[in-house]
Amino acid sequence: MMFGGVVLLAGILLGVIFWRLLVTVTQRGGAESSTAIRQLTEAVTALEENDAAKPAIVEDFLTVNPYSRPGEALPEVRNIFVHYTANPGTTAEQNRSYFENLGITGETSASAHFVIGFDGTIIQCIPLDEIGYAVKTRNYDSISIECCYQSADGSFTEATYDSLIRLTAWLLQKYDLSSEDVLRHYDEGGKKCPLYFVENESAWEQFRQDLAEYISEL
């Protein structure tokens, strides 16, 4: 009786230990496979959205205010507009601050979704599903990029140029547009913006060619 009881107890103990081991292993395995599934899902999503082509972007959204970020929905994107800041030597951060301060001073309405510094830094000021105040007649169906510059002729540094190519390429793919859908502010209203691409038509054509070439290699 006694012996039988000991064997039974040992059996139960062994059973409990084995069961606990099994639970631990299964849970770990489960956690690992769910991590693997999540990583795979993320990779597929990135491929679908072509986020692999997304350049490094510093998100520093403006405070919602009536002068630079009204918080209104952007219903569609038909074009990407390129601008220059018309303020040589200023950085991306300074231009973002200018937009932010408009919310306080209310001196005018102006902004852009992105500002590219002359060091190539890309700052995003407005989420892509909201409008900015960049091209009077096209704020509700376009995205705008402001470019900083140093030269008096308004030409961009290589770093700005490269970031502009990468950013526009990513946006074009995201909205299923082509390099023909990138416009100068000048093309919609005649403002001399961006100055260098307005005064040097061949440089603008070269930019579009470089852009198309970059996209074809993605």
Ligand SMILES: [Zn+2]
């Ligand atoms: Zn402009």
